[in-house]
Amino acid sequence: MARSPMMRDRVSASILDAAATLLAEEGDSASMAQIAASAGVGRATLYRYFPTREALVRGLSSAAIDDLAGRIDAAALDQVPVREAVARTVRAFVTAGATWAALARIGREDWKDPVDLETRVVTPVRALLERGVADGTLRRDLPAQAVVTLFTGMLELGLRLVLEQGLGVEDASATTTALFLDGAAAQES
Template sequence: MVRHPALRDRIAAGILDTAAAVLAERGESASMADIALAAGVGRATLYRYFPTRDALLLGLTRVAFEELRDRIADAELDAVPLREGVARAARAFIAAGRRYAAVVHVGKTYVEDPAEFDRAVAEPVRELIRRGVADGQLRADVPAEVLFEMFTALLERALQLVGHDRLGIEQAGAVITTMFLDGASAR
């Protein structure tokens, strides 16, 4: 048993990073044994840190949420023009990368507090889109919530492409921005 909290935290973080990569690559078919092997730990060690698959997914979701929350807050979406805000939001999600892709892949059932996730991560992006509709930069004939869903769909697909090395992180952010804004521009 690891007695030093800092070492224990590093081991847990390493397991979560590996789990994110394995889950992003293999999805639901990835087993705890696959994750332990990829992390270079025994299954007993993995289960000591994360006694169940649900505990592992909850831990991964928590870390992904914290990273996304911080990146969205740092992006200051409310303080920049629409195009820059969309680019910043895209970069924030893509930078969170594998962790977020793994969370998306296994679904939101593991989010501890969906209301907090919505408030801290989704709502700033929704507000950016509503602002774009209100000032005429985005289409008003499509509800803002639908535009938000389209934007998040682009994010999710871009994360998969990054995970499969078909797009680089910067390229993905730029593609999301131009695809969304050029496809959603006011006519």
């Protein structure tokens, strides 16, 4: 059936859109019925695409991770100096995150698809940080895994600057990048 794949994607997309909007607005209290209605689709159809509320959130998360992974790929992190690559990473996350604000309103563990996120986002970031350590751009006296965690966490903080404080994407990214790279302490020239 030719229409199947296309239609499936269209419907799926409109459901994800509606879900993203509603969940961002009303948080976890948005009901499946509301989401279905807001997607212009029957409740049964919603369940056909995402058999569970949790599956829907995972779908949202998958889309977000796809989006983010695309931006990170496009950033060509391994072809620019480490400091620039870090800046691009922050900018990519903050920009993407603004699109998927819904996920910021939902519990942490729920949506982090452990596989996708790890392989498609964390891995390049880890590689970037390792390259930085290797070429002497980044300090080597901090535990690597902890730095990865802190950096990915700071990506969310940069997003929070935009969502909760109304900072511009560029300002938020720049500040976050600056803090991560050089810290808050005044440089003792």
